[in-house]
Amino acid sequence: MYTIGIDLGGTNIAVGLVNEEKKIVAKKSSPTLTNRKIEEIIRDMAELSLALIRENGLSEKDVSAIGIGSPGTVDGKNGVIIYSCNIPFDHTNVREAFKAYTSIPVYCGNDADVAALGEAYAGAAAGCDNAIMITLGTGVGGGVIVNKHIVAGFNGAGGELGHMVIVRGGAQCNCGRKGCWEAYSSATGLIRMTREAMEKHPESALWKIAPTLDDVNGKTSFDGLRAGDPVAAEVVKEYVAYLATGLTNIINIFQPEVLCLGGGVAKEGQFLIDLLMPYIEKERYSKDVPQTAIKPAVLGNDAGIIGAAMLGF
Amino acid sequence: MYTIGIDLGGTNIAVGLVNEEKKIVAKKSSPTLTNRKIEEIIRDMAELSLALIRENGLSEKDVSAIGIGSPGTVDGKNGVIIYSCNIPFDHTNVREAFKAYTSIPVYCGNDADVAALGEAYAGAAAGCDNAIMITLGTGVGGGVIVNKHIVAGFNGAGGELGHMVIVRGGAQCNCGRKGCWEAYSSATGLIRMTREAMEKHPESALWKIAPTLDDVNGKTSFDGLRAGDPVAAEVVKEYVAYLATGLTNIINIFQPEVLCLGGGVAKEGQFLIDLLMPYIEKERYSKDVPQTAIKPAVLGNDAGIIGAAMLGF
Numbered sequence: 001m002y003t004i005g006i007d008l009g010g011t012n013i014a015v016g017l018v019n020e021e022k023k024i025v026a027k028k029s030s031p032t033l034t035n036r037k038i039e040e041i042i043r044d045m046a047e048l049s050l051a052l053i054r055e056n057g058l059s060e061k062d063v064s065a066i067g068i069g070s071p072g073t074v075d076g077k078n079g080v081i082i083y084s085c086n087i088p089f090d091h092t093n094v095r096e097a098f099k100a101y102t103s104i105p106v107y108c109g110n111d112a113d114v115a116a117l118g119e120a121y122a123g124a125a126a127g128c129d130n131a132i133m134i135t136l137g138t139g140v141g142g143g144v145i146v147n148k149h150i151v152a153g154f155n156g157a158g159g160e161l162g163h164m165v166i167v168r169g170g171a172q173c174n175c176g177r178k179g180c181w182e183a184y185s186s187a188t189g190l191i192r193m194t195r196e197a198m199e200k201h202p203e204s205a206l207w208k209i210a211p212t213l214d215d216v217n218g219k220t221s222f223d224g225l226r227a228g229d230p231v232a233a234e235v236v237k238e239y240v241a242y243l244a245t246g247l248t249n250i251i252n253i254f255q256p257e258v259l260c261l262g263g264g265v266a267k268e269g270q271f272l273i274d275l276l277m278p279y280i281e282k283e284r285y286s287k288d289v290p291q292t293a294i295k296p297a298v299l300g301n302d303a304g305i306i307g308a309a310m311l312g313f
Numbered sequence: 314m315y316t317i318g319i320d321l322g323g324t325n326i327a328v329g330l331v332n333e334e335k336k337i338v339a340k341k342s343s344p345t346l347t348n349r350k351i352e353e354i355i356r357d358m359a360e361l362s363l364a365l366i367r368e369n370g371l372s373e374k375d376v377s378a379i380g381i382g383s384p385g386t387v388d389g390k391n392g393v394i395i396y397s398c399n400i401p402f403d404h405t406n407v408r409e410a411f412k413a414y415t416s417i418p419v420y421c422g423n424d425a426d427v428a429a430l431g432e433a434y435a436g437a438a439a440g441c442d443n444a445i446m447i448t449l450g451t452g453v454g455g456g457v458i459v460n461k462h463i464v465a466g467f468n469g470a471g472g473e474l475g476h477m478v479i480v481r482g483g484a485q486c487n488c489g490r491k492g493c494w495e496a497y498s499s500a501t502g503l504i505r506m507t508r509e510a511m512e513k514h515p516e517s518a519l520w521k522i523a524p525t526l527d528d529v530n531g532k533t534s535f536d537g538l539r540a541g542d543p544v545a546a547e548v549v550k551e552y553v554a555y556l557a558t559g560l561t562n563i564i565n566i567f568q569p570e571v572l573c574l575g576g577g578v579a580k581e582g583q584f585l586i587d588l589l590m591p592y593i594e595k596e597r598y599s600k601d602v603p604q605t606a607i608k609p610a611v612l613g614n615d616a617g618i619i620g621a622a623m624l625g626f
Contacts, residue, residue: 073602083601130467144566151459153568154443157599160565165558168480177561177596245478248490252473253457253566255466283490286470288396289386 002058004049004104005309006068007111007301010034010086013041015048016305017056017063022122024305028052038088039097046101060104065312067107068094069114069304075156076109076311082156107311111304113150113159115262115297116143118307123299125258132256133297134161134247136218137263139174140182144254148313162186166245181249184242187218187264190235194221197235205229218264222271236275244279251292252285262297269296315371317362317417318622319381320424320614323347323399326354328361329618330369330376335435337618341365351401352410359414373417378625380420381407382427382617388469389422389624395469420624424617426463426472428575428610429456431620436612438571445569446610447474447560449531450576452487453495457567461626475499479558494562497555500531500577503548507534510548517544531577535584549588557592564605565598575610582609 002025007014013032016024028048032041049066053059072084079095098106109117116133125131129148135141142161144151152158162182163175170179171189183189195213198206206224210216221239224232247259266272273294280294299306315338320327326345329337341361345354362379366372385397392408411419422430429446438444442461448454455474457464465471475495476488483492484502496502508526511519519537523529534552537545560572579585586607593607612619 073599128467142566146459146464147462149460151464151567153605154441154570155568155599155602155604157602158566158568160598163565163598164477164562165479166481168483168555168558170481175598242481245481249477252476253455253471254464255468255471257467285473285476285488286386286468289468289470291468292466 002063003309003312004052004063004066005305005307006045006049006066007304007308008032008041008045008068008070008087009111010071013045013048014301014305015045015052016302016309017052018306018309022306022310024302026052026056027305032087034087038090038092041087042092042094042097043101046098050102060102063104065107065309066098066102066104067109067114067308067311069109069111069308071111073155073157074108074110074152076107076150076152079106079108081108105312109150109308109311110143110152110156110159112141113143113152114307114311115299115303116145116307117150117310118299118303118305119260119262119297120145120148121310122306123303124260124295124297128257130254130256132250132254132259133303134250134259134261135263136185136187136243136261136265138186138188140186140246141263145256146254161246161250164246164249166242166249181242181246185239185246189242190218190221190239190265191216193235193239197221197231201231204231206232219267222268240272240275241279244276244283247276247294248280248283251280255286256292258293258295260295260297262303266296315376316622316625317365317376317379318618318620319358319362319379320617320621321345321354321358321381321383321400322424323384326358326361327614327618328358328365329615329622330365331619331622335619335623337615339365339369340618345400347400351403351405354400355405355407355410356414359411363415373415376417378420378622379411379415379417380422380427380621380624382422382424382621384424386468386470387421387423387465389420389463389465392419392421394421418625422463422621422624423456423465423469423472425454426456426465427620427624428616429458429620430463430623431612431616431618432573432575432610433458433461434623435619436616437573437608437610441570443567443569445563445567445572446616447563447572447574448576449498449500449556449574449578451499451501453499453559454576458569459567474559474563477559477562479555479562494555494559498552498559502555503531503534503552503578504529506548506552510534510544514544518542519545532580535581553585553588554592557589557596560589560607561593561596564593568599569605571606571608573608573610575616579609
């Protein structure tokens, strides 16, 4: 038996056929083209799925479920995508809409949640009932898995771990609050800290790595640290301390078996985790129990497809 | 069919017989006497349970489960109480130990988690699959219910919502971190803020309500506010703002259908909630979805017994 996972993004619809070993055996994709009616986007998702089935010599009865991971607020229970910033969903019953194309049952989830589910079934947290994935990208995204199910709250809007205030009255966050974890621990936050340090320190070797402030990215200060620049070391130290504060909060709240880190900044992998651990080990609340392991996410872009394919379980 | 709930505290063992309507129909209790062997405390819990069954004209086959809520870290899956600050558990398999007394299956949970379960089954959050209870007492306790089950993490130590840093580098918390929510939003935190304000303001009417600093409790500043004292109003305003910061974090993370407030400070009830709501409404992340209701907990001390009795479900 197979399942299909759809990673619906603002740019592309990526569809994957997933086997019982939770491996993607075939993929198809097409542009999302968000400036059109939602019905057309749904039709493309359905037709890509059916084409993938056909082209792999299967029939609809070989596929037990289709799962869709979408940005935004999702009512997973009812298969409804309530709202998404870039894709024109408006309380759209996707499960119902798919019935015009196929009788395969359809499930929906938020994209960050679904990526966490992918890592919990087939990635860094494979075999764990309780896992969390934190994505350190433009923002700080979170997906929480408890007993192998997504925790999204009664309204589908939960899991906004990045919008947890850790510095009351601190840096302005896009959400309107001040001092959210996201304002410090996203790639955007790291870039801001790096630029501020460069402006204060014209002598820093960071200026060799990023000749202008526009060249700064989430890797710049880590590269500076590895090149032996003390200003970069200070930026990384500050960034890591903020990141550890939020991660320790999450551990105290959830005590997941594995907490995995994905997104741009997490490409630093074990190097970043080794910097984080002393802070977390010192600050976490429960010390006399088995401890949460922090791991780099391993599925990359496939997490969304695999996680979506697992929604039907 | 009945279930039995045991609220094991540092002072008393309270045992209740709970019917299918989730009401306590009879109670028994005896002192915990924590300075003795854990085997004796377990024996008392079992004997109180059996006496309660007998005295109510029932037999063991009328009782489907015994649940125990205990302070500390609990491995609910295996019926093991790992550690408790005041009661001499040490990875004690309580489920196994009860077999010497009865064949009724035994379940265990942390006391704050179990109280939340009680409110979710039969109290302020009755009928809700997703609910959270926050206890504003000596500390800030938390119990998280998702899909009618306790979220305690893979090691039983989760739900430490009070040990979420909201003011990085802020007030010292007993846990070793600085700026934990508990340091600001517990009754202890409120008492500290009230005393500091009184010391700064000898003219404040708070000195009439609490003639010495030792007389200050979690109600003092609220009484001062109601008596029209501007210093008290300022203390309450500050306290409420900190409390709202943590509550909004919790809502953004979990989006429970109901978040109920228990413990000493929550005796202010709807008065406190009316003060909180403007902060929460302004700051919560997802505004275009059904919203979490904030309610006073209603079961009081019975929450522990009823919640423990629900552990077997």
